[in-house]
Each structure stands twice: as structure tokens, then as C-alpha cells.
Amino acid sequence: MQVAIGLVGMVTIFAIAILLSNNRSAINLRTISTAFLIQAAIAALILFVPAGGLVLDKVVKGVQTVINYGNDGIAFVFGSNLQATLGFTIAFNVLPVIVFFAALMSVLYYLGVMQRVVGVFGGWLHKLLNTSHAESVSAVSNIFVGHTDAPLVVKPYLAGMTQSELFAVMTGGCATIAGAVMMGYAQMGVELKYLITASFMAAPGALMMAKIMMPETEPHDERPHTELVDEADAPVNIFEAIGNGAMTGMHVAMAVGAMLIAFVGLIYLLNGVLTGIGGWFGFEGLTLQWLLGHAFSPIAFLLGVPWAEATQAGSLIGQKLVINEFYAYVSFVEIKDSLSPYTQLVVTFALCGFSNLASIAILLGGLGAIAPSRRHDIARLGLRAVIGGTLVNLMNASLAGFFFSLQ
Template sequence: MDRFIGLAGIVIILGVAYLLSHNRKAINDRVVGMGLLLQVLLAVFILKTGVGKAIFGWLGMAVTKVLSFSDEGAKFVFGILADNVKLGSYLGPENGFIFFFKIIPTIIFVACLVNIFYHIGLMQWIVEVLAKGLNYVMKVSGAEALSNISSAFVGQVEAQIMIKPYLRGMTMSELMASMTGSFACIAGGVMATYILFGVKAEYLIAASIMAAPGALAIAKIMWPETEESETQGVVKLKVGKQHSNIVDAISAGCSDGLKVGLNVLAMLVGFLALIALINYILGAAGGLAGHPEFGLNSILGGLFSGFAFVMGVPWHEASQAGALMGTKLVANEFVAYLQLKPIIEGHLLSEKTLAILSFALCGFANFGSVGIQIGGISALEPSRRADLAKLGFRALIAGTLASYMSATLAGLLF
């Protein structure tokens, strides 16, 4: 029965994409089919084969180990406040984790590492090699292949910087694919944060890798290519060095990481306070009808529980899972993963549901990100602002569906 539900989930996700297609007659079956096949093969390799499990298990441990080095800098600056073990021995284990003193240093450290990799050319090489592979298998254009692969490593706007020279001449379908890829993936810096929340690193790495072909497949259903691409068969990065030397790259990375970290903190304070206010109002209204427990989670859980169920979440857990999925879309993935943290620590949901949610929440697809992408990409190429605005919410839906597809495959193979 579980297998049947998962297969039905895949059909429903593809059906939603098809119903929302801009031009159903123009859908290229080969491009879509190869994208979905690649996503399935990646899922099977990562989640079912001994080699895949070993590789991604090792990657997960390696990433976690590298991230742990940020603690050394944090402890030097903040002392015991950055040591959750020692702090927990005084205040209790549940109070040992102080968000500011653990998350900000991690984001700064990851931003620093990414800048080093860019300066020495390692990141560009990895992105270009993977993009060439994606271009060869799916026969998509160079620009959209580069953008989608970049999205698995950097932020949603930073990924578009990789293809800045091509933005003016990109087709509407290419723009749609690039935006969808950015909505379906998360950046390395924030991925590090979710690992600290208790989400398995191998799930997050797998989700970002699987999202690239999945996002392209869904995007090509919802906005098929009907124009001539300028970069068909061309995969070449045109990103020069941004820093004078490696010390400059490290310094800039630390500054960028601090900006991102402070932005994350401000966003969390605002969103969590707003959610608390909404829950208070809804609870007061529900109390009049004898249901004081009524809140935003009740509404979002009801709206998204059906999606959670067809993705493989057991029905008795679907409402709670759906609430997190809805929070991710309405607020953002950071708030959703933060709400998932105590659930992981308390073992309040099954391992299968936690695996599905790890994939489903992995992506920048939320209402606020629509504005970020339109504003950020149009700053790179102002002539495309109207096109970006036209595609924004359609790409948001496509990115969400791509993440749900990865989550459904994870549920099928769990």
C-alpha cells in the first residue's frame, strides 16, 4: 500500500505541473523524461545501494566534521556560551543550545570556505563539470544547466551571477528553469545550519543534488521551450576572480557570512513573533468555539496534510508534517527546520516521516523568495524584470513540486 501511495504521489505532482503548464503541446517528453529518470536514478543510488549509502554517509560525516571546526572560533570569542555541552551542564541540556552563538559562527565559517574555493577555482570547476554532465544527459541549454547546478552550492541570487552574461538573451523557458532550480535548492551556508538542527547531512546533500534534474523536469513541463536558445550545447562559466588574493577572499567571506547570519537572525525574530501573534489571535477566536488549541498549524496542517500523505507520510502524522510544509512555504524553510528541531530531538515523528520532511523542506521556495529572486536577478539584468515578475509565482510552485518529488522518492525508497 505504501508503494502505491508513493507512486500515486508522483503522478499527482506531475499532474499538477501539467495542469499548470503554459503550453502543454510544446512539452518535450525526452527532456522531462530524462530529468525524472536522472532524479530517480540518483535517489536509488543514494538511498538504496550500498555504495551510494557509503558515499553519502561519508559525505555527511565529513561535512559535519568540517562544520565542527567553527566551534573553535566561536568558543574563543564567546567562551562557554558557544559550548552547548558545558552550558547545558549548568542550565540543563534543553538550554545548552543558544542560536546566536552556534549558528552565526557556522555561517561565517562556511562563507569563508566557499570564498576560498571560488578564489582557487575549485568551485567553478565542480559546477562546470556537473553542468556539462547535466547538459549532455538532458540536452538542456548551457545557461540553465549552469544555473541549476550552481543552485546546489550557493544562494538563489548568487547562482544567477554565474550566468549573468547570458541573462539578457535567455529564453522564457530558460529563465523559468533557472528560477525553479534556485527555489528547489538551498545554499551551503544555510545547509550547515540545518545540520546543527539535527537534520541528517546526507539527506540535505542528496536533496540538493536530486533537485537539479527534478527542477529542470518540472520547469520544462510548466514552461516548455518554444524559442531558440543562445547557449544550447554551450557550457562555459564566465566568472572571474572577485578578490586580489586568498587573504582578501577569506576576509570578504567572513564579512559576507556575518551579513547573512544577521539577516537570518532578524528574519527569525520577525517571523516567529508574527507566527506567535497569529496563533494568539486564532487561539482566542477558537476558544470562543471551544477549541483554544486552534492555530496556524491547524490551518496549514489541514491544507498540506494531503500532500504529505501522498508523499509517503503515515496519515496519523500527516497533519503535523503538513503544518511544517505549509510553514516553509508561507514563512521560509529556516523557520520550518527550526520547528522540526525539537521534533527530531524528541523522536516525535517516525524516521520515515523525518526523512521525507528533510527532503520536502529543502529549498528556498517561499513567498518571500519570489521578491528576492525578482529583485536580485533584475539587478543583474534590468531588462528582464517584467519577465521575472511574470514567472515568479509559477517558478515558486515548480520549485515546491520539485522538492516534493524528491521527498516522495525518498519515501518510496525508505
């Protein structure tokens, strides 16, 4: 039954995307079907094929070792007995890891490692999907860096991109999370294996969803481009790369911390108001989480989540869309152990993306600064990109649940 409901969920997601398409007759079935097969193959390889799962387990173990090295840096600055004294805290156990991994990614880009990885995988997607080289490389870049940094890979091409290409770049940014932030989620207790799988699935998934909602109808530039930044902006040595990455990570960590303080406080305020209003009518449990849970529970159910857990899962999906994914993951970790393994998997995949309403402003500010001439297009396409990214995350969750059920 769970498998059947999951299949209905996939069909529903496709139907929504097609209904939102601005040119259904121009949809390239080869691109869509190939992208979906790649997306499904990644899920099957990790969640259904034992050998694939074992390989990723080794990768996760290696990544966890790297995280431990980052924790050594945290202990050096804040003291090794900090957790024993204060317990686990986001401020000291999660946010500093973002700084460490941002610096590490900066070094890997300085050494040219990430450019080669992005270029190879982006080239494969370009050939397999018949999408442009620029949008394919940008989609792969989003696996490793944030949705304001990934477009730097194709910065020289943004101004001349077609509407479909620009939309694909924006959708790819909304459908993924930054590698450094991913490590922060892992520190909180979110399953790193699922986060990595979801991020890789999102690259072909975002191109698929973008080409359904806004198919290509214009000629595009096919020149390859795999540089992260212009030479003038590149660090002069590895020490500057480390410093630049650390500063970038610090800005991200501070922004996340400030956002959590503001949002959590305001949500408690809103819940206080809602509880008071509900009390007037004899309903004591009225909260934002309750409202979101009931609004999004049908979506969770279509992903195969048992109806008994659909309200909890739906609330988390709603929090991710209305607030942001970091807050949703914090809420998820608090109730994770009370959910079934299937629901834990589906929720982890469904939340793994930047697709929330605040991303519209982030895209306009970040991407608009890189390509000022496209600000009007970015503003016009922002909401559609968030919807597209959300559909990618839901499709990832549905596919993951499908193969998990077949085990």
C-alpha cells in the first residue's frame, strides 16, 4: 500500500509541474525522462542496492572523520569541556562547523579539485539531458556550494542566458543545500547518508523540473565554462583561500544564528497569540505548527507517510516552506525518535533544499548582484523557482521512500 501511495505521489508531483508549465507543447520528453531515470537511479543505488549503500557508508564515515577534525578546532577555541558543561548547543556545536567546511571548500576550489569534479559531472548531465553546459554545471555546483555562490560558476553567461536557463539556475539553487550547511545538519543528528543522496538527486531533479515548468524555446550559448570566479577575484595563495572561506562561513553561521533567534522568538510570540485566540473558542492547542501540520498532511501522506504521522511530517514540510529548512530540521531533530524509520527518511529528503519563501529575496539579492541586468527576470521567476525547488525535494522524498519500501 505504501508503495502504491508513493507512486500516486510521484504522478501528482509531475501533474502539478505540468499544470504550472508555461509551454507544455515545448516540453522535451527525452530530457525529462532521462533526468528522472538518473534521479531514480541515484536513489536506487544508495537505498536499494546493498553495494551502493556500503560505498556511501564509507564516504559518510570519511566525512564524519573530517567533521571531527573541525570539532578539534571548535574545542581549541571554546574549550574541550564546553559540551560537558553546556550540553549540545547550535551556537557552539553546529554553527562553527559551517565555518570549518566553508574554509575547506574554499581550499578545494583554490586547488582546482572542485572545478574538475563539477566540470566532469556537469559535462555528463549536459550530454545526457541535452541541457546547456552552463545550466548543467550550475546544477552540479549547487551540490557543493550555496545558491548564491553556485551561479558564480557561470557568471559570464548569466546576462545572456535564456529565460529557461536562468530559471534552471534558480530552481537548482532552491532544490539543494550548501555543503557546509549540510555538515551543520549532520552535527544536529540528521542522517548524513540521506542528506548526501538527496543533494546528488537534486541536480538532475532540478533540471527536470525546470524544463517541465519552463521548457527551452530559445537558442543558447554552448561554450563550456567551469571556472568558479574570475581570475581577478581568485585568492593569490592557499592562506587567502582559507581566510576567505572562513570569513564566508562566519557570515553564513552568523546569519543562520541571527535568523534562528529571530524566527524562533517570533514563532513563540505567534503561538502565544494563536493559543490565546484558540482559548476564546475552547481550543487550547492552536499553534503555527498545528496549522501547518493539517495544511500539509495530505502532501506527507502522498509521500507514503502513514496517516498517523502525516500531521507531524506535514508540519515540518510546511515549516520548511514558510520559514526555512534550518528551522524545520531543528524541529525535526526534536521529534525524530518518535517517528518511524520510513517517515524519518522521507522528511529528511523533503526538507533538503533551500526552497522557502525567504529564498526569493536571497536570490534577488545574491543572483541580482552577480547579474544586475537580470534583476527583473529574477524577481519575476523567484516564486516559480521556489515552487520548482519544492517539487524537486518532494520528488526526491517520494523516490527515496519508494526504494526504501522495497527493501
